[in-house]
Amino acid sequence: MRTVFFVGKGGVGKTTSSASLAFHLASAGGKVYWVSIDPAHNLCDIAGCRPFRGAREIAPNLLAEEIDMERCTEAYIEKNITRMKETYRYLGILNLEGAFDILRYSPGMEEAAVTAALADGIRRYRERIDCIVVDTPPTGLMLRMFALPFTSILWIEKLSEWRRTILGRRKTVNSILGKDSPYREAGDEAGEDPVLRELGVEAERASFLKAVFADACVVLVTDQERLSLDESLRIRDGLARIGIGISLVLLNKFRALNETGKRIIEAFSDRTVVKVPFVEDTADRKVLAETAAGWAELITRTE
Amino acid sequence: MDLPSRIKEMLSLLSRVLRHGSVSATEAELREMENAFALVLMGAFTGMPAPPAYISIALLPWLERELGVMMSRSLMHDDRLSEWADLVDL
Numbered sequence: 541m542r543t544v545f546f547v548g549k550g551g552v553g554k555t556t557s558s559a560s561l562a563f564h565l566a567s568a569g570g571k572v573y574w575v576s577i578d579p580a581h582n583l584c585d586i587a588g589c590r591p592f593r594g595a596r597e598i599a600p601n602l603l604a605e606e607i608d609m610e611r612c613t614e615a616y617i618e619k620n621i622t623r624m625k626e627t628y629r630y631l632g633i634l635n636l637e638g639a640f641d642i643l644r645y646s647p648g649m650e651e652a653a654v655t656a657a658l659a660d661g662i663r664r665y666r667e668r669i670d671c672i673v674v675d676t677p678p679t680g681l682m683l684r685m686f687a688l689p690f691t692s693i694l695w696i697e698k699l700s701e702w703r704r705t706i707l708g709r710r711k712t713v714n715s716i717l718g719k720d721s722p723y724r725e726a727g728d729e730a731g732e733d734p735v736l737r738e739l740g741v742e743a744e745r746a747s748f749l750k751a752v753f754a755d756a757c758v759v760l761v762t763d764q765e766r767l768s769l770d771e772s773l774r775i776r777d778g779l780a781r782i783g784i785g786i787s788l789v790l791l792n793k794f795r796a797l798n799e800t801g802k803r804i805i806e807a808f809s810d811r812t813v814v815k816v817p818f819v820e821d822t823a824d825r826k827v828l829a830e831t832a833a834g835w836a837e838l839i840t841r842t843e
Numbered sequence: 844m845d846l847p848s849r850i851k852e853m854l855s856l857l858s859r860v861l862r863h864g865s866v867s868a869t870e871a872e873l874r875e876m877e878n879a880f881a882l883v884l885m886g887a888f889t890g891m892p893a894p895p896a897y898i899s900i901a902l903l904p905w906l907e908r909e910l911g912v913m914m915s916r917s918l919m920h921d922d923r924l925s926e927w928a929d930l931v932d933l
Contacts, residue, residue, distance in 0.1 A: 620900050647887070652897035688895060695894035699902075702880055709873040716866050720859060723873070726908055734905040742898055 543662065543672045543752055544839055547779075548761035549771040550678050553792040554578065556822050557761045557832075558675040559586045561839065563825050564832035565671050566602035573665045574604045576675035577654050577685075581606060583675065588823045595665070599825065603665065607657050609650065609677065616653035651685045658685075659749050671840070679771055683778040689749040690782045696743045703736050757787040757839050760808075764791065764801040773807060788838055789813040812838055878916040881909035 546558040555578060562574035573595070576583040583606045584591045587598050595605040654677070662672055676682040710728035714721045730736055760775060762768045776786055789808045791801060794815040805813050814835040821827055844852075884902060886893025893899065 623904050624900075626904075646896040646900065648896040649900075652895065692895055692898060695898060699880075699883075699894065699898070702876070706873065706876050706880060709869055709876065712869055713866050713873065716862050720863070722870075735902055738901050738905060739898075742901055 541666055541669060541671065542840060543674065543756040545674045545676055545753075545756050545758050546761055547676050547679070547682055547758060547775055549768045550580070552761045552763045552765075552768050553790075553816075553819075554761045555580070555582050555586055555675045556819060556828070557759065557790055557792060557816070558673050559583075559822070560819075560828045560832035561671075561759075561836055562602055562604070562673045563599065563829040564836045565673075565840075566599055567829045570601060570670040571668060572602050572671050572673060573661070573669045574602060574673045574675075575607060575658070575661055576605070577607045577609065577658060578675050578677050579609045581608075586822050586828075588825070595661070603669070605661060607654065607661070609654055612657040613650050613653040616656060617649055648684075648688075651681060651688050654681070655685050655688050655749055656745065659745055659752075662752060663748070679775055679778075683775070686753055686779060686784060687782050689746040689753065692742065692746040693750060696739050696746060700736060700739045700743070703733065703739065704730055707733060707736075753782075753784060756784075758784060759788045759790060759839065760786045761790045761792050762804060763793045764798050764804070766800050769800050769804050769807070772804065776808075786811055788835065790835065791815045793818045814838070874912055874916070877909045877912045881906055881913040885913070 544558075544561060546554040546561075548554050555576060558574065558576070562572050566572045574583070575595075581591070583604060587604060589596075589598050591606070593608075595603050598604045658674070665672070677685070707728050707730055710723040710726055713723050714728050727733055758779065760772055762772045772789075779786065786808070789804070789811050791804060791813055794801075794817055797805075797815075816831060816835070819827060819831055882889065883891065884894065884899040884906065887896060887899070
């Protein structure tokens with residue numbers, strides 16, 4: 541199974557390019573899961589269907605899903621707030637239970653919710669799908685989303701190690717003081733510790749996503765605008781910092797090569813740069829599928 | 844209380860005193876580790892390097908004890924002398 545991420549500046553044609561690949565592979569008989577986490581919500585506009593929730597087969601072999609970032613962030617935060625309110629229920633006596641509502645303004649919750657939703661989607665369909673095509677959100681969020689499992693794993697490893705040391709010390713105190721130990725109720729078994737269990741769950745999810753990102757094919761979509769070039773270079777460098785390389789560059793909406801186009805080709809001289817002509821009618825699925833004919837094979841054989 | 848019972852009680856008391864003495868440094872270290880563990884998870888609030896917020900939030904429901912330790916350590920922060928006196932059993 542192949543996972544392909546389409547990245548690039550807003551407006552360069554990420555969704556259209558991802559649609560091209562999805563329709564092309566599906567029309568060739570491959571089973572495709574096309575998922576968009578771009579808050580621009582234009583998957584349905586391109587696919588020519590009415591907006592829907594969850595995954596739906598919009599063409600033979602093609603399962604499509606638009607992850608509503610706002611709704612999934614809200615659901616993710618709500619789940620955490622509910623759990624906190626249940627644990628610290630006694631705060632209700634002081635009317636403080638509403639204090640947890642502030643969690644919804646915690647920085648980083650958006651990418652955590654989106655990556656969790658993406659991981660769930662990939663897990664759900666990977667067994668019966670040949671290719672997962674992902675249309676990504678704008679650059680800032682996309683880079684944070686890619687970096688999240690890598691930084692999370694570092695923190696989780698350190699916190700788990702620290703927690704085991706704490707439990708080890710508790711065990712020492714408990715075994716010497718016996719029933720007089722102030723840590724008797726606190727628990728000292730690693731196998732029963734809820735903090736380690738929770739860290740294990742998060743470690744498993746982060747490792748899964750790290751493996752998905754590390755094995756993925758990343759397609760950078762750009763046009764011949766200077767701002768698109770600048771952002772493409774930032775994306776390349778941002779991904780390189782976490783060890784993810786660009787597999788293919790699509791020079792989209794191509795008509796004639798200009799100076800910026802030449803600079804793009806030069807900047808990505810170590811990668812294949814494919815010139816993709818401007819698609820007039822993005823609602824025509826056949827045209828979309830044909831547009832990817834020139835480069836889809838490069839992705840399916842890129843390692 | 845007869846003599847054997849008194850001796851038994853005295854030995855038990857002595858044993859408890861010695862056992863508490865032997866782990867007081869470990870207990871102090873443990874308190875600091877629990878305090879720092881909670882403090883790191885709350886790093887975003889204190890300006891320290893912190894793990895991604897979702898990890899802290901996932902762990903918060905299980906850290907009632909550590910948060911209590913952190914709060915009491917914060918309250919004792921300025922009272923170094925009594926802290927030291929406690930550590931050396933004065």
